[in-house]
Amino acid sequence: MNAEAGRARRQPARQGALVSAARVDPGFSHRSWSIAHAGRSDCLCFFVADGVASLVPEDGESMELMGPAVVWIPLPTNGVVRMDAGSSGFTFSAAEEFVWRTVGDSVLAADMRAMMDQLVIATAEDVLPVIDELWTSFAGIVREVRVQQPGANAITGFHLGVILLHLWRSRGAAVAHGGGATTIQRFRQLVELHFREGLGVEDYARSLNVTRSHLHEACMRLAGQTPLAIIHARLIEEARTRLEQTDMSVEQVGYSLGFRDPAYFNRFFRRLTGQTPGAFRKSAFASAPAPGSASFAAWP
Template sequence: MRGTGPVKQPIQRYYLYGDQHSDVDLDFLHVEPIRDRSGAHDWIIRPHAHPDHVQILFIAQGGGWLRVEDREFDIPTPSLMVIPSAMVHEIRFEPGTDGHVITAAVGYVNFVAHGDSRLVDAVMYPGTYALSGTDVWAEGVRDAFDWMHREFVWSAPGRKPAIIAQMLRILVALLRLRSENAARSQQAGADRDYALFSRYRELLEQNFRTEKGMEYYAASLGVTPPRLNAACKAKAGRTASEMLHERLVIEAKRYLLYTEMTVAEIGHDIGFDDPAYFSRFFSRRAGEAPGAYRMSARKQRSGG
């Protein structure tokens, strides 16, 4: 745990870290270099929250870590950080960290998003988003923050729409980063499903004659039966049990078609001690009794 431990004092709630105000309107927006406030506090931002305000940070150089409620995030470079409103958070920056921080009222974000809920959602979840290796252009993000800060500290014609334009660029960048992260997570999940599915098929091939319980297969693979079923359904469209039953029926059909073994012998060979139970099992899944299948399959094979 890298945090400062249990907070013994009441959680401070600031509009800007270290400033107490109560009359900030819904259009409230503030932009400043990270060093202005964090550097003055030895690069340590202690646990606090911003009521009704979100923070978006661009980290150009440096790094550190962020803790929001009970979650911790490393801060890569370059990256964007999101701290949603009312969430208790603390930050430990590396000394000399460079970048900008935007503090914006939720109402201002809604105004800039102009009814696009995806843009609002982009600042509703805490996290850090590395820019390297993504489709989001890091220099474009840097430019948006730099431009917003320049507009914020001076007054010129078109200042407000210029700030809105840069805020919109930043929200779109966050939306795209979140989408890319979601796609990577989905792909990673798909890859994990495939790996588990492949291991299950190998284990099934080795043990389908002797092991009929999903608990055995799941335990051997180090997962729960529901997790195994989820992977099989994702990659094969069938549960793990259905795959086992299909493999048993395929093996039984091979024996019925290519050997003279009795139905009871075939059932015993693939793990059914009760011939009657094996016949019922086969009939339910093949649509006909073992003997009937043997006759029809051999007739079809001989061209009769």
Template sequence: MVFGSSGDRGSVGNSEVAPIVVLPETEAVAVKTALSPVAWTLHGNRNRAYVLISGTGRLSMEGKVVQLASPCVLWLPTGNAATLTLEAGARGAALAASELAIGRAVPSGPIGGQVKDALFHPVLGAKVEPAVAQDLCRSIEAVGEELRHDRPGGQDAARYHLVLVLIALWRTSSPEAPAPQSAPRAIVRNFLHLVELHARDHWRIEDYARFLSISRGRLGSAVKRVTGRSALALINARLVAEAEVLLGGTNLQASEVAEALGFKDAAYFSRFFKRETGVTPGRMRREAVLRKSRRAQSFAAWP
């Protein structure tokens, strides 16, 4: 089996793995080894979470070997290369998610900063209660189910299940009470988390302010003071970034990209994109295709 489309490779012997569709940002699989171990070579290109509800395994990282015994949790942020082996009979779940997917799933509110900080640090086989491990497996499998079946609202449902996974991982790090923060920075941090979650919903500035229990004016002044940009500019920048990913990395038509980003009118999306970037969606896609073609030709010329 190959588990990971971003450079992380692995092989499975005699094992059963629930088939989950591979998407650009996130993969989630249920793992049940049979007569042979499951082995992964992880190059650190994505965030990784593994939950064992039964069985054992081992992790090799930076010359050290960590023995894993269920029920336990393993978390490897991006940049941490490792080799993971799950022995025959191990059962659990595995998750791989890009930085973008994790960023959109970090919860808002007072705990958001703590969760984000905790996710920078590996969790190497932390023991958890059996019920916690079961809940984590169900949440990971729910992410995969939502992504696989492509039901209405599936992407949002998958993201909210991912939120539950991240909170559970944060709890394994024994979180402390939140430290005092300067008011403007706390407001902006929570605002940016909400933008990751709701930019596609096209929340108004008033909606963000209402959720944060502050006035629109206070939100705007805090964002301007901390970032030097307006709240609307940051929201638009997030939509443009996602539009560029979809236009340059998928075969979706501009109208389909507009729908995926919550625009009810494809023509309005085109005007919005040109206003923000200076080019139309069609031209942006053509330039992306041309860049890929040039790279491919360059690689083909290698000896």
């Protein structure tokens, strides 16, 4: 089935140029939505109530989202959101001006606006305690957009505000509760999306809306590694995979992972593995089983 055929067939209702919303019912095939930034002036939000969805950034690897989850996608993002067959939930887009008007000038406005400029993922840990409220608000937006009764903008804005506040709470949960589990979970998600971009620990902390020391403490307590070690481990994992499974030269592997100096990539790889990339590739090829040598134990 091609991509067009896999897209959601229910066209979202429109509220002028301000809001578009739709309920996603379980189907027999996957549905996908393009989140290309070109010409887009709205923010996107997906509520995966049940099932599995994937966020596939244009310049990153797919990230799987297990329902229930809420994903807020800001304007600078490009890529595709895909919901697997059988999944259900809601989706809406809102013009930036409508979102800012909803947030208004409350005491939380500055924090919430900073949050809305970033990719936000509220996982089951955050969503389950408030899933009834979220369902009511997403369903309320769909209803108001379709019915278009007097006051629809105001009610839609109210429900949008509830959703944004719950997303804001989910972002601050790790700091407020001090446990760090949410922080490190989101940190690993961001690393998965951006590990090839050369971002520093400070960049990740800023995206997570936590201090560098809080991120360091959470990683050490729950993973036994520093944030930098986690970033480096992901780079090494990917480098090994590409050295083993592709015909790319060592220099090309380094470039594909964000290293602009082949010599530095060699030193980096050797420092963390004890081998140069070339030596690792040779040893990997030497230890690979010969074609047709699989034992009966490998049979299905």
